[in-house]
Amino acid sequence: AEIDHTELDLIVVDDKNPQLIYGRPWVTACIDDFTRCILGVYVGFTPPSYQSVAACLKDCFLPKVDLKRDNPEIVNGWPAFGVMRELVLDNGREFHSESLEQVCYSLGIDMHYAPRKVAWFKGKIERFFRTLNEGVAHGRPGTTFSNIVERGDYDSQKHAVVRFSTLKKMLRLWIADIYHQEIHSSLQKTPTQMWTANISPEDIDI
Numbered sequence: 001a002e003i004d005h006t007e008l009d010l011i012v013v014d015d016k017n018p019q020l021i022y023g024r025p026w027v028t029a030c031i032d033d034f035t036r037c038i039l040g041v042y043v044g045f046t047p048p049s050y051q052s053v054a055a056c057l058k059d060c061f062l063p064k065v066d067l068k069r070d071n072p073e074i075v076n077g078w079p080a081f082g083v084m085r086e087l088v089l090d091n092g093r094e095f096h097s098e099s100l101e102q103v104c105y106s107l108g109i110d111m112h113y114a115p116r117k118v119a120w121f122k123g124k125i126e127r128f129f130r131t132l133n134e135g136v137a138h139g140r141p142g143t144t145f146s147n148i149v150e151r152g153d154y155d156s157q158k159h160a161v162v163r164f165s166t167l168k169k170m171l172r173l174w175i176a177d178i179y180h181q182e183i184h185s186s187l188q189k190t191p192t193q194m195w196t197a198n199i200s201p202e203d204i205d206i
Contacts, residue, residue: 009024041172
């Protein structure tokens with residue numbers, strides 16, 4: 001599995017006071033290399049840290065049993081979860097914490113650090129983040145687009161209306177009902193089809 005962070009191309013507002021601008025949230029996600037399923041995700045406003053990595057990994061390890069109860073608008077389940085055998089990380093400080101190393105050691109997870117300035121080493125999670133921004137952030141009010149040229153004179157803060165709680169629901173809905181259900185060009189199957197065809201419940205460590 002590969003894990004990393006991205007700052008979403010979307011400005012989010014406060015749940016109770018839409019006039020209060022939160023800013024662009026950070027998304028931490030972990031992808032299964034073989035099936036391209038997302039094992040876990042975490043979204044928040046603090047820069048990448050051990051806490052955000054730990055929250056994402058917790059989401060990875062546990063089955064998404066309450067997904068539809070907490071988000072009744074979601075149609076499909078989210079089958080992917082469990083403890084990965086190997087975890088590919090970059091050289092961010094949050095990935096070199098002693099606490100993370102202890103967690104991985106205790107669960108039998110081999111940690112592999114990507115060489116510096118070698119983007120393809122974590123290519124699958126990087127491509128996922130591009131797809132995520134295109135599917136969740138771009139085209140919505142308050143988007144910052146992916147670069148200054150695209151944004152032009154668009155005032156992202158002025159148009160921001162997406163509440164933080166709404167974003168969290170949108171993110172899980174998009175993963176479960178869109179990303180996991182669309183044919184992946186490299187797989188010629190959907191991530192969900194790859195997971196259900198190749199991963200048995202007894203194969204999953206939790």
